[in-house]
Amino acid sequence: MESTNVYAYKLITRKEYFSPGHRACQGCAEALAVRLVAKAMGRDTIVASATGCMEIISSPMPFTNWRVPWIHVAFENAAAVASGVEAGIKVLMRKGRIPKKRINFLAMAGDGGTSDIGVQALSGALERGHDFTYICYDNEAYMNTGIQRSSSTPFGAATTTSPAGRVVPGQITWKKNMPEIAAAHNIPYVATACPSYPVDLIEKVKKAAGIKGPAYVHILSVCPTGWRLPPHQAIKAGRFAVETGIFPLYEVEKGRYRFTVKIGNLRPVGDYLKMQGRFSHLDEKLIDTIQKRVDKEYGKLKKKIEQGD
Amino acid sequence: MAKTKVDLSWQELEIGAVVTNAGNASEYRTGDWRSLRPVWDRDRCVKCGICYIFCPDAAINETEEGWFDADLYYCKGCGICANECPTQSIKMIEEEE
């Protein structure tokens, strides 16, 4: 449990801008993340979504789970569509054609739609400085099309296009560090979040929506179906991802790094990996390789935080 | 609630295939999916709301007195609420059918 008063949950709005009745799998922590983000952003939000799990399960014509305006165009252009919506609304308000009010612009995509096919549009939108929030829901593979690997799939994970075979043990490249790529654009706010820490997530999304200019939030979304773990453990798995240092929760505000959830001694990565069928083929040697890498990356992050850089 | 018509003719479709009834997917009974159902032991429950927060389907409702129950129309039986409850007040039981 995060270090806040457990009753803080009662302060979160009861409004559901992402309605029940969506077609996500049982125990989908990504759907939970979307639900929490919708609560954080509130009624005055326009969402531009990429193709992906969340788009498919929430918009089968003629139905929709969205109680805020929502548009889907294609797979790689959530950031570009959001840029257009933001610019269009900005001009309409400037020319007095619609009343001036604060509207949040949200671009949302999965890890495939962000770190692979969507990287160009994201980079362009961040560079142009649109006043919007980009949220990457990272379930670490192209889950919607059947669990194929992406550049966000962690080292050693088995996916349908990086299967654990006799010669190659699953994914052999390391997860692309999207938050760092976003931070390298010198945008005012970057954060990592996980729905296992709901108050932290909501606070970060609220902050991201509130700042002027582009903000990037990277949300680890546990996928019981694709990661091969029982649905009821989805929240626990996210917690272990944070406690092992594999997915540290931090934010970068105007270039200054800080942890938002401080972990004392890191939990051994084995606790996290052994929960999931996608890592079940890993031997102790590979787990050790992962542990060493996690320690190294975590150390680098800690340095950045200590430097106040 | 008025059921959304699915077998629309091309003339009945909204322009650009836009869906104007926001949130109408809440007509869909995802509760048909489950094989387990959560039940709350009110002797143990401290009304903290954690189950409500962690439900991916917004399928837990708060009663007037502050207790929590599953909305069986939507509950998919994933068991997250039972797993996360800090006082172990929720049990997953087999669906009777």
Added chain:
Amino acid sequence: MGNRIGLEVSLSAAEAVKMADVDCIAAYPITPQTHIVEHLSELVNDGQLDAEFIPVESEHSAMSVCAGVSAAGARVFTCTSSQGLALMNEIVHIVASMRLPIVTILANRSLSGPISIWNDHTDVMSIRDCGWIQVFVNNGQEVFDHVLFGFRVAESQNVMLPLMIHMDGFILTHVIEPVEMWEKEQVERYLPPFKPVHSLHPDKPVTMGGVGMPYIFSEAKVAQDEPLIQSKGEIISAWKELGDIVGRYYNPVETYKSDDAETLFITQGSYGETVSMVVDELRDEGKSVGLVMDRLWRPFPFDEFREAVKNANNLIVIDRAISYGGQGGPLAIELRAVLYKTKNQPNITNFICGLAGRDVTVDDFKRMYERSMEKIKTNPLEEDYEYYGVRGK
């Protein structure tokens, strides 16, 4: 009467976009469209046009940004050519299905490969079936007029479809032509503000771009095709109103000395002006020749075209694109289908020429005429099409 000045056609296109008071411009440079986006950025930065100039990072994002702007209820413009069009191809199809009234100028340029910056219609033909309204313009004045026409038609309540203006790259984009600008009050009379049927706003949340499940997809497609077909009515009345305001009347099919002609050239785009000179010269030589220029490409003007060619025995179709492995040039293929039901079918000869900027002169067209007359005498159906002026062929 507006002021008539000599202006590079690209700049006049930008000036028309300014007069249309667009809200946003998505801009990515590609030869030969660059002068349009350059001048637009000057107009914006100089305060002459109050619009968001969005310098996107690719053409795919250009059309995606346009989708977002239009869905938000604002007026948007972009322009591209050839490879840029190819890159944004998926979004071009999507925005038509979403009924977003985006106006785009396509500075016609050859599709790679080999890579070429020069003009032909291969990029036009690559989006023949994308669902946009498509019109050809033949000179600088037409470009200016059709930008305003474009927004007027695209945004009309019973149309709501994206519209593409085909203008020949370099041949038009980079030449100076006389252009009469409109007066502000003429634009105000002709072009009302954009009132979308649906738009993205929290006060009235809608979902755009949902999943087309099998039980509903076909209906969604018919719901996209029918309005395109019906838009011809609005197109024709918008042209009439344009003529009533500025005195220039446009038609789905333009004709030149065609009524009594035994043989008709059929062209699209700026070649029409060259061929009109050919028609004059051939008629001086006693040949019964005329010209039909297709202006409205989609929705195709079946009635007007059949009417224009009904008295002719021979059609010489000038194509500037290829359907590889198909029956020749795309325009000829289309016209054969259009005339399939006609009782007395004309002989159709088809020349593919002018690819990627290869010059086609008055004399070249005259030779195509002679070649057609030969073919018709000997064996009219032997060869469906011919590449003109290709060494080795």
